[in-house]
Amino acid sequence: MNAREKEEYLxxxxxxxxxxxxxxxxAVFKDTAMAAITLGVIILMAVLLGAELGPKADxxxxxxSPRPEWYFFFLFELxxxxxxxxxxxxxxxxxxxxxxMMLLLLPFYDLGPERHPLKRPIAMIGAVATVVGMAxxxxxxxxxxxxxxxxxxxxxxxxxxxxxxxxxxxxxxHKIGESGNTLGPNLTHIGDRLGRDAIVRTLLNPTAPMPxxxxxxxxxxxxxxxxxxFVASLKEEMxxxxxSEPAEQASAEQK
Ligand code: HEC
Numbered sequence: 521m522n523a524r525e526k527e528e529y530l531x532x533x534x535x536x537x538x539x540x541x542x543x544x545x546x547a548v549f550k551d552t553a554m555a556a557i558t559l560g561v562i563i564l565m566a567v568l569l570g571a572e573l574g575p576k577a578d579x580x581x582x583x584x585s586p587r588p589e590w591y592f593f594f595l596f597e598l599x600x601x602x603x604x605x606x607x608x609x610x611x612x613x614x615x616x617x618x619x620x621m622m623l624l625l626l627p628f629y630d631l632g633p634e635r636h637p638l639k640r641p642i643a644m645i646g647a648v649a650t651v652v653g654m655a656x657x658x659x660x661x662x663x664x665x666x667x668x669x670x671x672x673x674x675x676x677x678x679x680x681x682x683x684x685x686x687x688x689x690x691x692x693x694h695k696i697g698e699s700g701n702t703l704g705p706n707l708t709h710i711g712d713r714l715g716r717d718a719i720v721r722t723l724l725n726p727t728a729p730m731p732x733x734x735x736x737x738x739x740x741x742x743x744x745x746x747x748x749x750f751v752a753s754l755k756e757e758m759x760x761x762x763x764s765e766p767a768e769q770a771s772a773e774q775k
Contacts, residue, residue, distance in 0.1 A: 671698055672696060685751060
């Protein structure tokens, strides 16, 4: 802002100041009235429509997939797409905090006198980019699969095993396809390196921090078998799902 602009601005400001109404009580009254109306509408809706209660919490569930409220989907998505653990802090706390600080400091670094949107290209680009970016991440977060789902095409006879594997929390440490984490070895092609027996041995007698799955084997041997079958089937050369249909039919007929 140069000296002439500043003078112009101050002149305009003093004119408006003599014409205008003081903040208290005019603006304060309007704000209070609007807040009271909003509160009244919420109370009325709560009385007339009732408040929604979800199903009763079940602490034993293994299939629940935790998801944030929709207005946190953009943060959720940032956390999901940023894989390296050392960058997670930056993505989920760093970027939003830096963004907010820039917004708070805006009056100190954007000193231009212009108010028309077309004359403030940098501010407008920043605002549009933020809105579009958040909207995009929100949509991605909304359609993203559950973190406990293995996004991998498998032959139908391994579908059950895939669900069991997902529900046993292996993805918490292992990557299978594009899903999961990198604490433990990647299991996407584990079938090429380990046979069934070796996988069973690992599950029953693992190296820490991997927990043993002895309980699963004792309590639901069938699920344990399905899990082992699925993990052993994870090979570089996966049978294409369509071609293995007959195999499933055959095993279905045997039952
Ligand atoms: C708490 C984290 C954790 C969980 C949960 C976990 N694992 Fe592991 N797993 C590991 C780690 C770490 C290793 C590597 C151990 C080692 O170095 O010997 C490993 C090793 C393995 C191996 C051997 C891999 C190799 O390359 O030799 C297999 C197979 C395996 N896990 C399968 C599973 C399956 C299936 C599940 C779910 C039922 C599971 N793991 C759950 C952490 C985990």
